Amino acid sequence: MAKTPDNRQSQVQTTDLSESRINDDFVFWLKKQGPNYLLVALLAACAAMGYNLWQRKRVEKSSLAWQDLQQATMAEDFDEVARKHAEVLQVAMMANMRAGDLRLAQIRSGELTPKQGDTPAVLLDAGTRKAVQEAADGNYTSAADLAVKVAGGKREQAITVVMSTLFGRAAVAESRSDFDGSRKLLDEAATLAGSRWPQYEKLAKWRAGETMTLATAIPIPTAAELPAKPVAPVNPTTPGAGSGDTLFEELIREQSAQPNADATGGAPSGETPAGAAPGSGG
Numbered sequence: 541m542a543k544t545p546d547n548r549q550s551q552v553q554t555t556d557l558s559e560s561r562i563n564d565d566f567v568f569w570l571k572k573q574g575p576n577y578l579l580v581a582l583l584a585a586c587a588a589m590g591y592n593l594w595q596r597k598r599v600e601k602s603s604l605a606w607q608d609l610q611q612a613t614m615a616e617d618f619d620e621v622a623r624k625h626a627e628v629l630q631v632a633m634m635a636n637m638r639a640g641d642l643r644l645a646q647i648r649s650g651e652l653t654p655k656q657g658d659t660p661a662v663l664l665d666a667g668t669r670k671a672v673q674e675a676a677d678g679n680y681t682s683a684a685d686l687a688v689k690v691a692g693g694k695r696e697q698a699i700t701v702v703m704s705t706l707f708g709r710a711a712v713a714e715s716r717s718d719f720d721g722s723r724k725l726l727d728e729a730a731t732l733a734g735s736r737w738p739q740y741e742k743l744a745k746w747r748a749g750e751t752m753t754l755a756t757a758i759p760i761p762t763a764a765e766l767p768a769k770p771v772a773p774v775n776p777t778t779p780g781a782g783s784g785d786t787l788f789e790e791l792i793r794e795q796s797a798q799p800n801a802d803a804t805g806g807a808p809s810g811e812t813p814a815g816a817a818p819g820s821g822g
Contacts, residue, residue: 640679
């Protein structure tokens with residue numbers, strides 16, 4: 541049966557009322573829950589912007605740290621880099637390693653600063669040498685700690701840096717004549733290397749053996765225990781004999797080889813013929 545105009549109008553009105561009710565429900569929900577969702581969206585956007593800003597700052601800070609590391613030249617410069625960029629673990633680690641190596645070189649050379657042009661070298665005295673030794677040991681210790689931290693707390697993963705620091709600390713101990721302390725550090729290095737790093741283990745054991753050799757005192761003989769120096773015999777009748785003057789000895793031999801003036805009938809030089817008065821002209 542065909543719909544009458546009245547039924548059609550009633551259907552349209554019912555549809556309009558349903559859509560109007562849906563719109564009212566959405567508007568009501570939007571008024572009630574909209575601010576919360578909008579706040580969440582704003583917070584998410586702010587978090588994303590903050591993370592991007594933090595990442596950019598982190599990259600800039602890391603770049604500045606590596607730049608300062610490259611520009612450092614003296615041990616004190618590397619100390620400053622390690623303090624200034626302590627949050628950049630890799631840079632702080634390398635700065636401490638470099639500072640320790642420079643100070644170890646100062647200990648070995650005995651010079652705080654080398655000679656430059658007309659400026660003489662500054663030598664290490666007892667107090668300065670002790671301070672440099674303590675600073676070098678501290679640099680190596682800090683470098684090892686930072687390397688382990690970079691490796692996530694796994695010492696075996698940072699073995700290359702840790703082994704270098706142990707060797708450096710052992711060398712510092714040797715400069716203090718602390719041979720027992722040096723040997724303990726080298727034994728620790730050999731144990732850490734183990735069979736996984738045989739070359740490191742072999743080097744550590746070899747250095748430990750050399751340290752024990754250094755620890756053995758070498759007796760110095762007294763003057764009375766030294767053998768007497770042999771003296772070459774000298775002929776008193778031959779002037780210059782035994783003096784090593786080859787030219788003078790050659791002249792003596794040539795003089796001795798000349799024929800005697802008496803054998804040729806002439807008077808020897810400096811003598812007056814018989815019967816002639818001294819100073820007479822003939």
